[in-house]
Amino acid sequence: MASAGAADSVRAEAAGPPAEAAEEPEGGSRRWGAQHAGARELAELYSPGKRLQEWISVILCFSLICFNFYNLLFYLRLEHMPSVIVGIFAGVITADFLSGLFHWGADTWGSVELPIVGKAFIRPFREHHIDPTAITRHDFIETNGDNCFMTLVPLANMAYKFVSFSPEALYETCPWECYVFALIIFITLTNQIHKWSHTYFGLPRWVIFLQDWHIILPRKHHRIHHVSPHETYFCITTGWLNYPLEKIRFWRCLEIIIQAVTGEKPRADDMKWAQKIK
Numbered sequence: 001m002a003s004a005g006a007a008d009s010v011r012a013e014a015a016g017p018p019a020e021a022a023e024e025p026e027g028g029s030r031r032w033g034a035q036h037a038g039a040r041e042l043a044e045l046y047s048p049g050k051r052l053q054e055w056i057s058v059i060l061c062f063s064l065i066c067f068n069f070y071n072l073l074f075y076l077r078l079e080h081m082p083s084v085i086v087g088i089f090a091g092v093i094t095a096d097f098l099s100g101l102f103h104w105g106a107d108t109w110g111s112v113e114l115p116i117v118g119k120a121f122i123r124p125f126r127e128h129h130i131d132p133t134a135i136t137r138h139d140f141i142e143t144n145g146d147n148c149f150m151t152l153v154p155l156a157n158m159a160y161k162f163v164s165f166s167p168e169a170l171y172e173t174c175p176w177e178c179y180v181f182a183l184i185i186f187i188t189l190t191n192q193i194h195k196w197s198h199t200y201f202g203l204p205r206w207v208i209f210l211q212d213w214h215i216i217l218p219r220k221h222h223r224i225h226h227v228s229p230h231e232t233y234f235c236i237t238t239g240w241l242n243y244p245l246e247k248i249r250f251w252r253c254l255e256i257i258i259q260a261v262t263g264e265k266p267r268a269d270d271m272k273w274a275q276k277i278k
């Protein structure tokens with residue numbers, strides 16, 4: 001992998017259950033970790049073209065974030081404050097739900113063999129279940145490239161409004177744009193937050209503070225998702241929605257409906273990679 005071993009010197013603890021992580025099947029191939037045959041094969045699929053796409057996405061995304069943030073502050077007024085606070089809170093909740101929906105979709109359906117999306121977007125999810133600590137060895141670009149790519153269109157759309165709408169219209173829509181901006185920021189940061197939830201050494205104090213106060217995904221909380229067969233606690237931005245969604249069996253109900261309609265078995269591809277030992 002291009003970035004494996006680079007940048008981060010932090011050590012990390014596998015998020016899988018320790019008893020399972022230590023299990024060694026016959027033949028010496030491991031069921032979890034970087035030496036797992038499936039994990040090695042998935043890591044090798046990380047291509048230079050994909051790396052370039054991630055670099056471009058990160059640069060464009062953070063440039064647009066700076067431009068939009070500056071403009072939002074410019075049109076913000078004190079009387080906006082109550083609706084802005086509600087907007088930011090709603091934006092964070094929406095981001096948490098979307099992180100769960102996307103993560104559940106990629107974990108549960110599709111396969112690495114699918115054209116284009118398979119290797120580019122489904123591969124990292126398969127790799128993450130059989131080598132949960134790989135994410136802690138990914139540098140900033142590999143960690144955040146995909147999420148930056150996803151938020152490019154809404155960020156460009158917001159920037160377009162700032163350069164083409166009248167000041168009156170921008171003043172009127174400022175609280176709504178704060179909701180959209182909070183949503184975009186938290187979607188962009190989701191995988192960085194996810195990486196921190198797997199990192200057990202060397203985290204900055206302010207990150208640990210945010211985790212301990214459950215403002216971002218706490219480490220213990222995310223461990224629940226990493227118990228095989230990875231069928232619950234998919235939300236990885238703040239994790240606020242994991243408990244209520246589990247209570248109403250939200251993901252299970254969606255899976256039953258999709259399986260009834262398409263005949264596809266949930267997590268079939270994920271199981272296939274987990275069992276790959278040669």
Ligand SMILES: [Zn+2]
Pocket residue numbers: 103107125129225230
């Ligand atoms: Zn997962």
Ligand SMILES: [Zn+2]
Pocket residue numbers: 015128132194198222226
């Ligand atoms: Zn994880």
